[in-house]
Amino acid sequence: MREQYLRAVRRLLPRKVRQAVVRDLEERFDAAADHGESEADVIARLGTPEEFAAPFREGWTPALWPPLLLAGLGLLVSAACGLGLWLQAQLGGEDVGVIGGADGPTRIYVTSGGVSPLWLLLALGLALLAAGVLWLRRRGLQR
Amino acid sequence: MGGMPVDSRYGQQFKKGALELVLLCLIARGETYGYEILTALDRQGGRIFGGAREGSVYPVLYRLEETGLISSRIRAEGGRSRKYYAITPAGQAALTERTAFWRSFSQCVDGFLQDEEDAR
Known part of the structure; x- marks a missing residue:
């Protein structure tokens, strides 16, 4: 209790x-x-x-800028990673040929193995964004 | 002594102003702590301040400390901590000043009320 x-x-x-x-x-x-x-x-x-x-x-309103800052940072990181990953996809692969028939040929690209660290950073960015939004919501309710 | 209940809005405003003075007075008697203060209010407060709750008392204590009229120190006592309040020189001066104000204030109002009673 x-x-x-x-x-x-x-x-x-x-x-x-x-x-x-x-x-x-x-x-x-x-x-x-x-x-x-x-x-x-x-x-x-x-x-x-x-x-x-x-x-x-009394006379106190919780500031909104800290959660806004966090969410903004998360958004920035996510966007940068998203862009990076997209660029990587565009530039990275080595075209090694086509398989499949006339009705649905598939181009095969070969890229370096392993998970790009950008995915990790994207996950972090999204986490920061989510945390910032939840925090913002809590502060907003407190007002 | 019937009449207006002390919990009415009118009574509440009066109590707020007086509580600071009463707390300053209690702490001036000697170093004391929260529970002791509440007990003293219960014992001596009668219908006005008896049963004054933490919600009324604590914010006033903070304000008194913030304005430098009282000071506090925390003593650790066997796994717990207890905050002791003491009056400061500034607080002593404020107490003297506010007591004088209270006296002249109530004398003035009494004067008017007495005239009113005499007139009836």
């Missing part, structure tokens, strides 16, 4: 006061235990996590 409450409050608090307020709450719960107060009693006094965190959020 206590850990759940602390987690919920922590998520709502501005970074500036987060550590101090959570520490104070932990002290409060410890004091409760010492005086025969239950965790439920304390939580009843504190109110919901939203109610308790409200005074600390």
